[in-house]
Amino acid sequence: MSADLEQFYEVFFEESSELLAEMETCLLGLDISSPDPEDLNAIFRAAHSIKGGAGTFGFTDMTEMTHMLESLLDKLRKGEIEIRPEMIDAFLRAGDVIKGQLGAHRGDGEADVAVAAEVGNELKLFSEQADIASAEQKEASKPPRSEEHQIQATNNTIPVAEETPSMASKTEAARFIIAFSSNGVNPKSMENLFSSLEAFGKLEKLLLSDEEQLCKLRLTTGACEEDVWEALAFVVDPSQLTIEKDLQHEPSSPAVGNNIATEPINSTVSENSEKATIDNPAQLKQSEAPYGFFPGAPAAPGDAENTEKNETVSQLPADCNTSAKPNNPQPGSKQPKSNTPSSESSSIRVSIEKVDQMINLVGELVITQAMLTQTASEVDPVLYEKLNSGMNQLERNTRDLQEAVMSIRMLPINFVFSRYPRVVRDVAAKLDKKVELKTVGEGTELDKGLIEKIADPLTHLVRNSLDHGIESPEKRIAAGKMAKGTITLRAFHQGGNIVIEVGDDGAGLNREKIMTKAKERSIAVHEGMSDQEVWMLIFEPGFSTAEQVTDVSGRGVGMDVVKRNIQSMGGRVEIDSVFGVGTRITIRLPLTLAILDGLSVAVGDQMFIVPLTYITESLQARSTDIKTVGGVGRVVHVRGDYLPVIALHEVFNIKPDSTNIEDGILVILDTEGHKAAMFVDALIGQHQVVIKSLEKNYRRVVGVSGATIMGDGKVALILDSAGLVMASQNISM
Amino acid sequence: MSQQQTITPTDTAGNPPAVNASEFLTFRLGNEEYGIDILKVQEIRGYDAITQIANSPEFIKGVVNLRGVIVPIIDMRIKFKLGTVEYDQFTVVIILNVSDRVMGIVVDGVSDVIRLDMEQVRATPEFGSVIDTKYIMGLGTIDERMLILVNIEKLMASDDMGLIDHALN
Numbered sequence: 001m002s003a004d005l006e007q008f009y010e011v012f013f014e015e016s017s018e019l020l021a022e023m024e025t026c027l028l029g030l031d032i033s034s035p036d037p038e039d040l041n042a043i044f045r046a047a048h049s050i051k052g053g054a055g056t057f058g059f060t061d062m063t064e065m066t067h068m069l070e071s072l073l074d075k076l077r078k079g080e081i082e083i084r085p086e087m088i089d090a091f092l093r094a095g096d097v098i099k100g101q102l103g104a105h106r107g108d109g110e111a112d113v114a115v116a117a118e119v120g121n122e123l124k125l126f127s128e129q130a131d132i133a134s135a136e137q138k139e140a141s142k143p144p145r146s147e148e149h150q151i152q153a154t155n156n157t158i159p160v161a162e163e164t165p166s167m168a169s170k171t172e173a174a175r176f177i178i179a180f181s182s183n184g185v186n187p188k189s190m191e192n193l194f195s196s197l198e199a200f201g202k203l204e205k206l207l208l209s210d211e212e213q214l215c216k217l218r219l220t221t222g223a224c225e226e227d228v229w230e231a232l233a234f235v236v237d238p239s240q241l242t243i244e245k246d247l248q249h250e251p252s253s254p255a256v257g258n259n260i261a262t263e264p265i266n267s268t269v270s271e272n273s274e275k276a277t278i279d280n281p282a283q284l285k286q287s288e289a290p291y292g293f294f295p296g297a298p299a300a301p302g303d304a305e306n307t308e309k310n311e312t313v314s315q316l317p318a319d320c321n322t323s324a325k326p327n328n329p330q331p332g333s334k335q336p337k338s339n340t341p342s343s344e345s346s347s348i349r350v351s352i353e354k355v356d357q358m359i360n361l362v363g364e365l366v367i368t369q370a371m372l373t374q375t376a377s378e379v380d381p382v383l384y385e386k387l388n389s390g391m392n393q394l395e396r397n398t399r400d401l402q403e404a405v406m407s408i409r410m411l412p413i414n415f416v417f418s419r420y421p422r423v424v425r426d427v428a429a430k431l432d433k434k435v436e437l438k439t440v441g442e443g444t445e446l447d448k449g450l451i452e453k454i455a456d457p458l459t460h461l462v463r464n465s466l467d468h469g470i471e472s473p474e475k476r477i478a479a480g481k482m483a484k485g486t487i488t489l490r491a492f493h494q495g496g497n498i499v500i501e502v503g504d505d506g507a508g509l510n511r512e513k514i515m516t517k518a519k520e521r522s523i524a525v526h527e528g529m530s531d532q533e534v535w536m537l538i539f540e541p542g543f544s545t546a547e548q549v550t551d552v553s554g555r556g557v558g559m560d561v562v563k564r565n566i567q568s569m570g571g572r573v574e575i576d577s578v579f580g581v582g583t584r585i586t587i588r589l590p591l592t593l594a595i596l597d598g599l600s601v602a603v604g605d606q607m608f609i610v611p612l613t614y615i616t617e618s619l620q621a622r623s624t625d626i627k628t629v630g631g632v633g634r635v636v637h638v639r640g641d642y643l644p645v646i647a648l649h650e651v652f653n654i655k656p657d658s659t660n661i662e663d664g665i666l667v668i669l670d671t672e673g674h675k676a677a678m679f680v681d682a683l684i685g686q687h688q689v690v691i692k693s694l695e696k697n698y699r700r701v702v703g704v705s706g707a708t709i710m711g712d713g714k715v716a717l718i719l720d721s722a723g724l725v726m727a728s729q730n731i732s733m
Numbered sequence: 734m735s736q737q738q739t740i741t742p743t744d745t746a747g748n749p750p751a752v753n754a755s756e757f758l759t760f761r762l763g764n765e766e767y768g769i770d771i772l773k774v775q776e777i778r779g780y781d782a783i784t785q786i787a788n789s790p791e792f793i794k795g796v797v798n799l800r801g802v803i804v805p806i807i808d809m810r811i812k813f814k815l816g817t818v819e820y821d822q823f824t825v826v827i828i829l830n831v832s833d834r835v836m837g838i839v840v841d842g843v844s845d846v847i848r849l850d851m852e853q854v855r856a857t858p859e860f861g862s863v864i865d866t867k868y869i870m871g872l873g874t875i876d877e878r879m880l881i882l883v884n885i886e887k888l889m890a891s892d893d894m895g896l897i898d899h900a901l902n
Binding site: 653694696703707 | 784785835
């Protein structure tokens with residue numbers, strides 16, 4: 001396959017994954033008792049877009065699956081059948097199958113054909129049931145409808161006939177002149193096309209010349225332009241296709257007050273957008289190349305807001321008139337659909353490297369600006385007043401720019417939260433529990449890198465809450481609680497951190513049980529431990545109090561991984577729990593992976609950055625507090641604890657200002673419960689520093705986790721606090 | 734690997750296919766003149782604002798900030814015990830781009846860029862030298878000058894330099 005096509009594959013894969021996610025969200029949000037037609041439409045559109053793309057690339061398995069999905073959805077959408085919970089399940093499973101197929105096409109893993117077939121059959125079954133069920137209904141409802149069509153049709157056979165106002169108000173018929181080149185279209189699909197167009201309304205063949213292969217049709221229909229377009233777009237090369245409203249024969253309907261109000265808006269929207277995409281084939285062709293692989297895909301996303309909806313639906317294959325037909329005979333009610341300028345269309349896809357490059361460049365700019373400011377501060381402020389004010393402005397602008405650029409990488413945490421309704425639903429069903437998931441603060445933003453990394457630990461926590469936290473409905477009722485448990489996901493900013501909480505109103509942690517288990521596993525415990533310390537035991541590797549190992553959890557792997565993952569992100573985990581009331585696990589993360597809050601400390605002529613998260617306090621020790629152990633090891637007495645002293649100048653072989661501990665500062669580090677006092681010459685200040693890799697061009701250095709560039713352009717090393725503390729206590733990491 | 738005396742200057746990894754001539758950046762270390770493949774050189778800059786790295790060998794002077802990239806600086810004069818180790822405004826750092834890494838080497842001075850034909854390159858005789866002959870591609874001759882052509886990529890990636898964590902690779 002050519003490289004060009006591959007590029008489109010990539011776009012398709014990404015778009016499809018997003019569409020699938022969107023579909024799932026909609027499905028889960030669907031109120032079964034009274035489904036919102038907009039939601040159904042959205043699900044349908046998603047399935048449909050995937051089908052269109054899959055068709056284009058010849059991924060037949062996906063096309064089949066989406067087609068079945070679509071047919072059933074279509075019936076739901078039209079109200080022919082009632083939605084049932086089993087259907088949602090089937091849809092979700094179908095979504096999974098498509099996801100698998102997508103993955104398989106992408107090159108990772110194999111699609112499970114058996115499951116696909118099973119789900120396919122299920123969908124078909126629903127669809128058939130629906131047909132039978134709706135057959136009787138149709139008996140009652142159809143006749144008047146078709147009659148209406150007939151009236152409309154007969155009326156329109158007189159080509160120049162003026163539309164009577166009453167008629168127009170009834171059907172809102174519009175006429176379109178459709179012109180396209182039938183070059184390369186086989187006769188059979190032409191027939192299909194005509195029949196599908198006839199389904200819209202009255203079709204007149206104005207010109208059908210074989211030599212020029214030009215086709216000109218007039219269609220009088222109640223459907224809106226976009227539906228016609230989508231029906232055509234699959235057969236005819238969209239760049240060769242024009243659809244125009246036949247203005248001369250535009251049904252004038254002065255009498256229809258109500259409908260007029262809605263009609264014009266609708267038609268302008270669709271007309272404008274059509275014009276933009278169709279009337280200018282050259283532009284279309286051009287824009288088609290880089291962006292869409294869907295026929296009729298539009299120009300740059302920026303101006304695509306209005307056309308977006310049109311394109312997404314325009315992949316309709318002509319044979320699938322089911323989906324084109326159903327569009328409501330009332331054009332006015334279509335308005336929201338063509339008008340939905342959802343956020344998806346107002347974004348562009350940029351590779352993360354480009355963003356990172358930009359962040360780097362802006363970082364450079366900030367440093368350069370700082371250097372300039374420093375130089376400028378040395379000149380006479382009276383003589384160079386303008387320079388100074390310019391520098392001030394530059395500083396402000398660079399800060400703003402930096403913030404703006406940083407925010408590019410920030411995404412709302414909803415990207416993670418949105419996957420849990422499904423997890424909760426599935427797991428709760430498996431465990432026969434009733435659980436409701438509440439999310440708070442979905443809009444809280446954090447770095448994209450963190451979003452990706454936090455997903456797995458959070459999933460673990462949510463599953464744990466489901467399995468161990470929330471009790472079965474019977475137990476809950478016995479305990480005087482609501483049968484339905486609640487899991488709350490909450491995210492908010494606190495200082496420079498983002499805090500994510502996973503809370504449940506379940507059984508809570510059992511202190512006794514954990515203690516017993518810990519003793520069994522010969523983990524050092526004693527009765528005097530605080531609850532906090534006891535709870536932290538569950539993060540020990542292999543620790544599980546579950547009596548039974550289920551496929552949900554209980555193997556004891558997980559919590560330690562959760563803790564490790566979160567720590568690797570520079571975050572912390574805390575547990576609050578009350579037995580019988582519930583558990584809350586709090587994760588604190590830095591806002592981005594790239595930026596770290598640090599305290600700069602000086603040793604001799606060197607400066608180091610200590611991550612602030614590990615520092616509990618800094619103090620100046622009195623000579624009486626410092627003791628030696630065995631003549632060598634020094635400890636310092638701080639608030640009743642004896643902490644080992646790490647002399648940074650010894651670790652790094654630097655000549656310090658003073659080797660006397662009283663002369664310098666002790667920075668108390670706390671890493672994973674191990675405390676140590678680090679001896680430095682002085683504290684310099686607190687900074688937000690951009691983390692740079694030392695290993696990229698050099699190798700790992702013991703005691704150093706990275707490097708950063710300070711305001712003066714010099715490099716400062718970031719200390720690996722955990723490593724230092726561990727090394728000081730001879731604990732292997 | 735050590736028997737590469739007959740290697741051609743164009744034989745280093747990533748170079749354009751064997752043309753009969755290539756260009757070398759020449760620099761001095763003490764009284765000796767060295768040449769490295771010009772394509773491995775990113776830029777030449779002065780020596781300033783270096784941050785030491787603890788517990789590193791003496792010839793690794795530390796790291797500098799090169800437009801946002803942390804770049805280690807190696808003093809070749811210390812490594813090969815050549816020349817006088819002084820740091821002033823004339824000290825030159827050649828920034829190299831080898832094996833997808835950026836690093837800088839401190840040398841006594843950069844002379845010029847020389848084009849060498851294959852005929853001008855002689856094989857390196859076996860001899861004891863501070864630079865292991867396995868890192869020397871050959872000896873180039875221009876008029877009366879002798880140019881020691883160093884396979885800088887191989888040298889920098891070697892365990893001797895300790896610049897790359899081989900455990901990681």
